[in-house]
Amino acid sequence: xxxxxxxxxxxxxxxxxxxxxxxxxxxxxxxxxxxxxxxxxxxxxxxxxxxxxxxxxxxxxxxxxxxxxxxxxxxxxxxxxxxxxxxxxxxxxxxxxxxxxxxxxxxxxxxxxxxxxxxxxxxxxxxxxxxxxxxxxxxxxxxxxxxxxxxxxxxxxxxxxxxxxxxxxxxxxxxxxxxxxxxxxxxxxxxxxxxxxxxxxxxxxxxxxxxxxxxxx
Amino acid sequence: xxxxxxxxxxxxxxxxxxxxxxxxxxxxxxxxxxxxxxxxxxxxxxxxxxxxxxxxxxxxxxxxxxxxxxxxxxxxxxxxxxxxxxxxxxxxxxxxxxxxxxxxxxxxxxxxxxxxxxxxxxxxxxxxxxxxxxxxxxxxxxxxxxxxxxxxxxxxxxxxxxxxxxxxxxxxxxxxxxxxxxxxxxxxxxxxxxxxxxxxxxxxxxxxxxxxxxxxxxxxxxxxxxxxxxxxxxxxxxxxxx
Numbered sequence: 001x002x003x004x005x006x007x008x009x010x011x012x013x014x015x016x017x018x019x020x021x022x023x024x025x026x027x028x029x030x031x032x033x034x035x036x037x038x039x040x041x042x043x044x045x046x047x048x049x050x051x052x053x054x055x056x057x058x059x060x061x062x063x064x065x066x067x068x069x070x071x072x073x074x075x076x077x078x079x080x081x082x083x084x085x086x087x088x089x090x091x092x093x094x095x096x097x098x099x100x101x102x103x104x105x106x107x108x109x110x111x112x113x114x115x116x117x118x119x120x121x122x123x124x125x126x127x128x129x130x131x132x133x134x135x136x137x138x139x140x141x142x143x144x145x146x147x148x149x150x151x152x153x154x155x156x157x158x159x160x161x162x163x164x165x166x167x168x169x170x171x172x173x174x175x176x177x178x179x180x181x182x183x184x185x186x187x188x189x190x191x192x193x194x195x196x197x198x199x200x201x202x203x204x205x206x207x208x209x210x211x212x213x214x215x216x217x
Numbered sequence: 218x219x220x221x222x223x224x225x226x227x228x229x230x231x232x233x234x235x236x237x238x239x240x241x242x243x244x245x246x247x248x249x250x251x252x253x254x255x256x257x258x259x260x261x262x263x264x265x266x267x268x269x270x271x272x273x274x275x276x277x278x279x280x281x282x283x284x285x286x287x288x289x290x291x292x293x294x295x296x297x298x299x300x301x302x303x304x305x306x307x308x309x310x311x312x313x314x315x316x317x318x319x320x321x322x323x324x325x326x327x328x329x330x331x332x333x334x335x336x337x338x339x340x341x342x343x344x345x346x347x348x349x350x351x352x353x354x355x356x357x358x359x360x361x362x363x364x365x366x367x368x369x370x371x372x373x374x375x376x377x378x379x380x381x382x383x384x385x386x387x388x389x390x391x392x393x394x395x396x397x398x399x400x401x402x403x404x405x406x407x408x409x410x411x412x413x414x415x416x417x418x419x420x421x422x423x424x425x426x427x428x429x430x431x432x433x434x435x436x437x438x439x440x441x442x443x444x445x446x447x448x449x450x451x452x453x454x455x456x457x458x459x
Contacts, residue, residue, distance in 0.1 A: 118269055119306035119365075123320035123372060124295040126288070133323060137310050 004180045010189055016172030017193050023168060024155045024197075026090050031097025031154070038102040043109055043135075044127055053102065060099035065160050068092045073164045089161035097154055104146045108139040148205030152198045159194075169193055218281055220245045220407055221298075221376055226265060226275035228258075235261045237431040239275070243376065248408045250418035250439070253428035254454065259411045262428065263378050266409065267298040280375065296324070299374035303381040305361040307353040307368070313340060314349040317368045325372070332371075339367035343397050359390030363397055370401075377401065379410035415455070419443055427451045 042053040060068065072095075073088035083091070112135045120134045162171035173190040177183045219242035228236040235258045243249060251259040264270040265277065268284065268291045277284045277294075284294050308316050317336035321327045327335070340349055343363040353361055362382055369377055379398065383391045395417050402408055402421050412418055418425060418439060425442045427435040427450075435442060435451045446452040 113306075115302060115304050115306035116308065119300075119302060119308070120320075121269065122267055122295055122298075122300040123368070124292055124324040125320065126292060129323050133319060134308055138308075141310075 004176075004182075006185070009176055009180065009182075009186055012176055013169060013172055013186075013189055013193060016167055017169045017197070019167060020155065020158050020169040020194075021197065023086075023089055023093065023158045023161060023166070024151070027093035027097050027158070028151055028154050030090070030094040032101055034094060034098035035101030035105060038098060039105045039109065040131065042102070042106065043131070057099045057103050060096050061103065065092070065096050065157055066163060068096055069160055069164055085161065085164050085166035088164055089158070089166045093154065093157060093161070096157065097150075100150055100153075101147065104150060105139065105143055108143040108146075109135055111142055112138045144208045145205050148201055148208070152201055155197055155201070156194065219243055220247075220280060221266060221409075222276075222278040223262075223266070224276040224278075226262070226277070227273045228261060228265060228270060229273055235431055236265070236272075239433060241426065241433065243407060243409060245375070245407055246405045247424060248402045248406075248422045249410070249424045249426060250422040251409065251411045251426050251428060252413075252415070252418065252454070253434075257428040258431045259426075259428045260380055263380055263409060263411050266376070266378055267295050267300050269300070296372065297375045298378060299369035299372055299376070300378040301362070301365050301369050301380065301382050303384050305353070305358070305365045305385070307361055307364055309353050312350050312352055313345060313356065313364045313367075316353070316364055317371045320368070321371050335371050336367070339370045340364070342370070342400075343367045344393070357390060358386045359393045362386065362394045366394075366397055366401075376407045376409060379408060379412070381411050381413065383412070383414060415443070427454065429454075 038053050038056070041049050069088060069092040072092045073083065073085070076083050076088070116134050116138070117130060120130045125133070158168055159170040161168055162174065165171070167175070169190055173186050177186045180186060221241075221243040223239055223241040226236050226239040227234070239258075239262055241262075251263060253259045261270055265272050271286055279294055279297055284290050307313075308319070311319065314333070314336050317339055318329075318332040321332040321335055322329060337346070337349065340346060343366055345360060345363055345367070348356060348360060348364075351360075353364070356364065366377075366382075382398070383394050386394065391414070395414065398408070398410070399417075399421050410418075410422075422439050425437060425439040426433055427442065427448075429435075429448075429450045435446065435448050442451070443455060446455055
């Protein structure tokens with residue numbers, strides 16, 4: 001049996017960490033797009049659409065991410081759609097992310113006062129123009145800290161994808177532990193890597209906060 | 218034909234009927250003051266004229282054209298009817314100049330140069346040529362309100378609605394805003410204002426509309442109405458202010 005050096009462990013974890021980063025990015029971008037769309041239709045205010053979006057948000061906020069992944073991964077094959085762990089993880093995390101971002105952003109949009117809507121309406125702007133020029137720029141500044149904060153949750157949420165066999169950082173950690181019998185070392189390294197991904201995100205959030213305060217008012 | 222005509226306007230908030238059948242005609246160049254106690258419906262009436270409050274019943278005609286609740290009608294209406302608010306409602310993330318330029322560019326699709334020229338003209342008119350690059354939070358209340366007036370004027374409305382435009386201002390800042398409104402009135406702008414500045418209303422307005430409990434209770438020439446109120450309600454309202 002060959003010996004595993006610490007470098008072997010770290011090197012293999014780093015390879016797997018690429019998938020964690022890629023899955024996080026994909027889920028965050030897709031979730032953000034879906035979330036923005038849901039935010040727009042919700043804010044536009046058709047009562048039935050509002051109810052539907054609220055139900056969507058509550059469904060995904062009120063159930064564990066793990067169950068959502070199981071349902072996507074095991075449920076879709078039942079209706080004849082075979083999905084790979086990658087597709088299932090992406091889809092599950094996108095649904096999860098979009099629900100949370102919609103809710104976070106809704107709060108930010110609502111914090112922009114009624115007077116801003118009325119003033120822009122009085123100037124003849126339609127809904128899209130109001131959103132684009134008046135409401136979203138103001139909501140964006142407020143939204144940055146919680147949004148980047150949530151992106152950290154997405155990164156950590158990708159660990160759940162290990163359960164359906166997607167080889168990312170946590171799954172790789174488990175596999176290496178099974179070969180090395182050194183769980184403390186391996187999971188210690190795994191934790192450090194998650195931290196190295198998440199900590200810069202927090203720093204970035206703080207940087208953006210300062211920047212927006214100075215420039216955009 | 219009047220520029221704006223309101224016929225039998227009814228409006229309720231839930232069970233509370235705020236406007237109980239309002240008829241009002243606003244002629245071009247006329248300056249009208251809406252006065253009355255708070256809760257009399259004067260602000261709500263003003264807000265129905267540009268569709269910020271949707272009426273339950275009645276007809277609004279602007280320039281001879283009936284306004285329906287369709288979005289396109291509302292947008293067309295708002296191109297003709299500008300509004301200035303008690304709380305200014307400037308866009309805090311834009312400079313004074315950008316606040317005024319935005320709508321001509323975005324709504325009227327004017328070029329940046331055109332919009333800028335109009336914005337500079339309007340800001341100069343309200344006496345803020347030297348404050349164009351300032352953000353709202355760098356301006357006093359009176360200056361903010363003047364930017365708001367310039368912003369409404371840049372859209373070249375036919376009517377300007379003013380909703381208690383000096384009520385949120387410190388007393389020493391009231392006059393600079395009233396001076397701008399007076400200047401507009403003298404230039405022939407059609408103005409409808411809800412105001413508590415009775416002396417100003419008396420001096421500047423052509424017509425006074427006294428609202429009481431959701432109805433137009435008394436209306437007429439300001440001098441006449443103030444010196445010789447016909448109803449006890451107006452009499453006590455005017456008396457209570459003196």
